[in-house]
Amino acid sequence: MEGIVYNIQRMSTKDGPGLRTTVFLKGCPLHCPWCSNPESQSFKPQLLVFSNLCVGCGACEKTCPNGAVIRTGNTFNRDRAICTDCGACVEVCPSQAREMSGMRMTVAEVMQVVDSDSIFYSNSGGGVTFGGGEPTAAGDFLVALIDACRSRGYHTCLDTCGVCEPVRFRKIMEKIELFLFDCKHMDPVEHKRLTGLDNTLILHNLHNLFEAGKELRIRVPLMPGINDTDENIGAMAEFLHRHGCFAVDVLPCHTFGFNKYRALNLSPPELLPYKPEELEAALARFRRHGLRVTIAK
Structure with missing residues (x-):
């Protein structure tokens, strides 16, 4: 059995308890405008071109089987209409200006990496986290x-x-010990406008997690003027309180990874990170609605 993996992060301390190996599976049904990993959204392998790293050697142009490499000033980019994301240019690029996101791997190949870190799981109380994209x-x-x-x-x-x-979610739910569950927006219309889908299915699955008594942490990617309003935070608190949940992990807006948009020939999100006083005001709204807040790192 094969799937498309776009990264395996070893010795992670941010994706659950202890030291962990995080397996990132490619593909996501949502298209959040603040996504810091746009290469995770497509279900296919993709070529990223980081023009700032290009040394202008032209090796990619000589290698490309489709003639998709184009010169832009002193650097080489690609014609998206012709490029097939075959990755041939990646193999010859001396400056790592070209990178493939996503490769087909078997279960055995993934587990070979996971198993090599197993000593760290037992010594730290860690384990394996599956992320994405959307891993399910x-x-x-x-x-x-x-x-x-x-x-x-x-x-x-x-x-x-x-x-x-x-x-499918219930089948997965029975096997997973800890869930890190994103809550983006409580209004279904606004959720669909922002991400492409409403949140009906999301809240249904979250409700079932609470009902099953599964261990979970609610994560809120917090975006200025988008989902940090008193109305949205109040609605979130009301939903969570009904299920006995009184704490959230907040992931404040940042610009890490926005260079990947340019590498994919996409426009980066028009978002600015919080100023300290703005973030504190947003966090105060959570506390005012009875939610303990932890800044996820």
């Missing part, structure tokens, strides 16, 4: 990876936006 979109590939981890006794964690068909 990988379907049976994700389930097979989870089963392989469970058979070895590894702690499992899922970083999810909750967009998953309920039957």
